[in-house]
Amino acid sequence: MKKRTTRAVSFLLALTLIISIAVPGLTAFGATYEDTSEYESLAKVYKDYFKVGAACESVNNFHNPKLEIGTPEKEALIAQVFNSITSGNELKPAYNFNKTSETLFKINPAGKEMLDYAEANGIAMRFHVLLWHSQVNINFFAKDFNATVNGVATTNENAELDPECIVERDVLIDRMRSYIYGALEYIYANGYADTIYSIDVVNEAVDEGKDDGLRRSWWYRIIGPEFLYYAFLFAREAEVKYSKEYAADYGLDPNGDLSSILPKLYYNDYNEWFPARVSVVTDFLTNRNWNKDQQMIKSSVIKAGGDGTIAGDGLIDGIGMQGHLSDNNNVEQYINAMRQYDAIVDEVQVTELDVKCTHRGDNQWYYQALFYYDLFKAMVEAVKDGVNLTAVTIWGLTDDCSWISDGYPLLFTYNLKRKPAYYGVLMAGKGEEFNLTLAETLTELKDVDVDFEPYVDDMGVKTTYTAETAGFYKRGTGHMPSLRLMALINHTPDQKVGYSLLCERSEQDATCMLDISKFSGKNVTFTSYVKTEDTEITVGLSTGEDTALKTVKSNGDWTPVSINFDVPEKLSSAYIYFETNGSADMYIDDVSVIFTKDGEEPAPVIESPTVDEPDAEITEAPTDKSGSDDYTDVEVPGSTSTVKPASSSSEPNNKTSGIIIAIILIAFGSALTGYGIYIIAKSKKG
Secondary structure, three states: OHHHHHHHHHHHHHHHHHHHHOOOOEOOOOOEOOOOOOOOOHHHHOOOOOEEEEEEOEHHHHOOOOOOEOOHHHHHHHHHHOOEEEEOOOOOHHHHEOOOOOOOEOOOHHHHHHHHHHHHOOOEEEEEEEEEOOOOOHHHHEHHHOOEEOOEEOOOOOOOOOHHHEOOHHHHHHHHHHHHHHHHHHHHHOOOOOOEEEEEEEEOOEOOOOOOOEOOOHHHHHHOOOHHHHHHHHHHHHHHHHHHHOHHHHOOOOOOOOHHHOOEEEEEEOOOOOHHHHHHHHHHHHOOOOOHHHOOOOOOOOOOOOOOOOOOOOOOOEEEEOOEEEOOOOHHHHHHHHHHHHOOOOEEEEEEEEEEOOOOOOOHHHHHHHHHHHHHHHHHHHHHOOOOEEEEEEOOOEHHHOOOHHHOOOOEOOOOOEOHHHHHHHHHHHOOOOOOOHHHHOOOOOOEEEOOOOEEOOOOOEEOOOOOOOOEEEEOOOOOOEEEEEEOOOOOOOOOOOEEEEEEOOOOOOEEEEEOHHHOOOEEEEEEEEEEOOOEEEEEEEOOOEEEEEEEEOOOOOEEEEEEEEOOOOOOOOEEEEEEOOOOOEEEEEEEEEEOOOOOOOOOOOOOOOOOOOHHHOOOOOOOOOOHHHHOOOOOOOOOOOOOEOOOOOOOOHHHHHHHHHHHHHHHHHHHHHHHHHHHHHHHHO
16 A cells, blocks of 8 residues: 555656646746846946946745746846846735734745845845835724724724824824834844845825825824834934944944945835925925924934934935826926935835836837836936936836736736847947837837737737737728627637627718728738617728728628738828618627738638628638637636737747647646545545
């Protein structure tokens, strides 16, 4: 029996090994990661100006295999390109508060994992964040750590608590001190004080809509606006205290220079470049005398001759400009705000930079790369002019893991391929002219294949269509339709929900059109399925002038409309338009545009059925939908996307081949597992 059990265990171990190592670098989507070992280091390019970092998260914190720390390929890319990281979530109070801890701080294991990664790789790290209105345990603010709403316990951080459960002001101040001291002591006692170079003490306290410009967080509501002063005072006290106590652990003299283990203390906020926010931040740091003559609280760390303000008492070192931008924002305005902050604190950092694409279609990468280039070039010039910008952190590594994934805001794709934006940053750091052109940033010309079902796009982002992201636009001469996705009415077979595009209209000339501008000069086969109560359906080509191409009879159900034609050359725009002989609504689904490759025959046209032909005899469109089943289980998020390309590209379909390999492995593994279970069961029976 022992031999049989051992044999079964061996089979199961073999299965584990096969799945884990047989296809190294396999991503969650079946495609292999790019080899990043030769990527040029942005940290080295900018070494004379500022650190260049990336925000990242631990796979273990959210059990998400797409995250960075815990994924060897992504860890390697970070170490290759950057010299700083920020913990996206792992060090926030929501994950490190523990009411049973003496200090209320207990390190999140995923946070420790990130600290260990940074230390092991010689990468500097930002600590984000000590105090925030969001992602903080609501029990922090309640008596006996028992938050209630209408007498019922709650963990909802946005809850409006029962007044009788809210903790007293002095108790919350003590809790704040305890938590901050606990976090700082952990850093020093565990050898991370020379790895962490800055700490976001307070995050996002501004609300310029309030009379004093400050957000009404629980910190504010219980303590008052002076909670800001207390937070920075406690952080300064803690680092001064523990840097001396643990100096010897870092090979330093407690009475000597301890700057290498004194992280810079930061205030961090978003929209920080808006003039109204610049005014509020400047005001509460430099004008508000929270602790004049130390009448509110006394401390030995307060700067001699301090004026009672946070900056004047020497309690803050820097301001973090998050930098959640779009590719059409004003770079000069952003840099002007940076200069204003630099005038009131010792240093400035860009802490959460991402650049959302506002352009869609093939040109979006060009405009994003150009914005990154202009911004980094302007930041370099600011440093040369004396601005003490010490670090710039990109808020994420790959687009698919970004908090705004539908804006594709980062430097790398889901499989770690460098985007034009990366090259824009590189050129700015080298002092080179921006030499990318629209042609160089165009994606490879691919067929259009739109079934309106949720999918994972070429950038690895789970997404759902809108009319515009599918390439459809309103058309009319005084009257316009409403375009929206419609669930449960669809032509695509075997879908759990099923979607189509609804062109809802009240006038005959209110129609819709599909952008095919990228196929200028190509021969294409266009196919779509249209459902309408009108009796005729016409498709045509609009290039400034409208030309009808084909009119078919509608059978009241899904009718194929298919035609092969040449798209004229040198067009600035070209659209396929839809019309009917009435004003009934149109449902459109399973749209494909297949261009004729050199040396190949055009894709076949589907003949439209007559009114008498049954639907069962309709031949499906001959588009390549390999891998389409991969998307049937995807959730439908409220995001947008570019058009999903068909897999008929000349590039090898790594995603499809990866999935095939994975299926083979799973099938083989299942057989081994079944055999192993059979042996174990048999041995137990014996």
